[in-house]
Amino acid sequence: MLASFRPPSVQRTCRDRRDAPTGPRPAPRGAVAARCGTTATVSLPLRAARGPRDNPGRGPGLAPTPSHMSAFRATRWWAAAGGLALAVVDTILMVMLGVTFQMNGRNVSALVAVSFGSSLALLGYLVGYAAEARRRDRHATALIQAQLEALNTGRARLVQSEKLAALGQLATAIAHEVRNPLAVIRSAAQGLGETVPVDDAAAARACDFIVAEIDRLASVVSSLLDFARPLHLEARAVSVRDLFDRAALLAAGELAAKGARLARDESPALPAVLADPDLLSQVLLGLLANAAEAVPPGGEVMLAARVRDGAVELVVEDSGPGIPAELRARVFEPFFTTRPRGIGLGLAVARQVVEAHGGRIEAGERPGGGARLTVRLPPARDSAIAA
Template sequence: MLDSAEYQPLEGLPAPVVVIRSDQIIYTNPAMLTLLGIGLEEVRATKLQELLARFTPMDRSWVEPMHQGRAQGESDPDPVWLRVRVAGGQERAYSVRQGSGLRSEDRLLMLLDVEGEASMRRLTEALVEAAGELVRCRDEQAVLEMAVEAIHRQGFFVTVMLLEGDSLIHGPMRQDPVQVAAGERLYGQPIQEIRFPRSSMPHLEEVLTRRKAAFHQDLFKMLETFHAAELLAQMRRAYPAVRGLDAPIFVEGEPYGILAIHGETLTPTSAATLELFARQVGGALENVRHHRRAAARLAELSRLQSELVAQERLTVLGEAAGVVAHEIRNPLGAILNAAAVLKRDKLGPIGASAVEMLEEEATRLDAIVRDLLDVVRPLEPRPRPLHPGELARRTLELFRERRQLGNVRVTMDEAPELPTLQADETLLQLALENLMRNAVQASPPGGEVRVAVARVPEGIRLTVEDEGPGVSPADAQRIFEPFFTTRTTGTGLGLAVVRRVVVAHGGTVSVGQRPGGGARFELRLPLQVESRPLPHAP
């Protein structure tokens, strides 16, 4: 047995110490044995490489080559950082300091616990990685969820307190569910629905005013003026030595909320790192808003470009329409007059049928010319007070009187207390007639058309839904263009008229799929006319 009595003075050191001679451990003090959880005889009977594999598995890939290099005369770095698997299976970080033993062939190693420094390094690395991911988010909720998850994974509880006017509310959070349930029982409502006046939380108000995080050595003492004593007592029993941090989040220079973090391992150093991370969260939220505004500008640019193309198309179409109206309407008038004269004569069944067909087709051509002129003529709304629900009911009644509904049922849903519109009644009725006619023609026999009028923030929303085949995404891009139609008997002018009327009122029109099948057309109109008439042919 190797003689290790000469190292007995190291017995009282609190730091773990080991003495190595060649490839054999000849001495370990009690602190080292306690750390490893094994006896002295087992240590002496185990080779150093086996102990390294057993107690430093995470660092084995570089520790073993370093040990082999030293056997060949190479020097070791000093200090060395190791993650040691201690008694109980947990891993802790140590800084290994080296020194000479009492004999030239002996090497003394002392392990200094630097778990706090290692935790700080892991926290910094994790938050740096999370900050890189945050800038890729395109949604504010996603930014906050990712931020709280990154902090929670480092062993802390975290909540984002969001500012809403003069109140603070709970946003994304990772908290002890037992404590959350206790708080909800005490307050009588879900934690996300509780609104806390800013004046009731002066410690957070100070953080926002100073734009500086606050570290709390005793979190519960600070919360005594805020939370109920019963809840605080329960939290103290669960976490007797918890520390806290309140870090402000600012977006575009304005207060957005508070990143509230607490945990028993929270230190002033880690708090400083978390405060910097809160700034990164604010920057990521700004990035989301910048992308949102850029997307809105791009959409507006696309809309303006589409509108310009439509204007140019209508200008060309207007020139053609003027010729068509002049060259076709006069002959059509003569044909209709001749048909009326022939109907007064006594004709046989074949002649009467031919005259009736002639009159129907001429009337249809005249309606096409009229629709064409509606598409290209200048629309200059003459606004007056108009109730949107009355307009929809009156248009529906006209369809019933003209027997234009066939076997299709039409239902109407009118929201109560609709505001009055300032709009052109004739033009809006023309648009609604075209929408309803399109829906009736698209619906199968026995189908249903639903008309709804509701209030929305920008004014009025009017929807017409049918149970027809619906509109494909590709067709939806062109369905409001003149002469575009998916029906063999359609002219493709009705929906073009609808779009012109709505745009002239400063509104929008869109088409989509109705839940359950069919098409859903939606008009959104402002309460006041924002006239934008499209140009017309000279």
């Protein structure tokens, strides 16, 4: 079987003409023909793949590039030049020491020097070739490993997306079946509460409890619908300061109820982000609400923004107990929660929204203790809107 780097095609020539194809047959990407009497052309990517920063979720660009190939080829020639230089130095030393070579009474020092130089140059070339082969083997191993990791990541994402799609359909069906009965029960409970005698405090408390629990269930249903509903972004260049102002205003009530202080730390000139302001404000509001719930009375919540590695980072920190290291990778999974009354969809929806914007969200630890949630978003192109 012969392999060459050409466009993806496989041409097959068989001695048995009964099953010979009438023309070229396209082959799937990465397919290799391995049959008796087969001449195959195998296509491998030679261009550098985009790295994780340009294309989140894919493996690093380790495919051989022209610069890689030039570096590989240069190794053998530098080694050959080193061997030749060594031969020149040795020849100069022999001349300085007066060493000569005689054969049949004739001086063959020049011939010996040329032979010696060519031998060392050839030896250097071979050593460089061997070193180059080792480097290429290491590079190929790294490339295969990166492609396997990217493949495994892609498979995991595919399985996760299939699960989420099925889960979303189930959530939508349940939400539609539950929402209408909840509205009827709530109206009935409110009407019943209005007819309760003034002196019957226990009955009034029971009606208020029913209404409050129905409101909580309605919130759960809304979360299910938000999780299952496809996202439709209306993205535009948005100032980070405007996003922070809106989120802080919406979260003011929850922060005040806990007596928490909201501090802000923004760079003086941040690039705008290409985002849907409504959806991204809801993400920030959810993160601020979680922080307000986590901090002790009188605690502090920090809302910060900065530019790092070409991305705009929106950070929410709190002075609460923080997120254990072993749980940080799971907090964005649907229905994962450590709260007794939570359903675990808030951060899952936040991740959906952030990833739909081409960004990512991470959980970490605040210096000095507490939780840190970081939203990384690509900046809007050709924008320099102040923070």
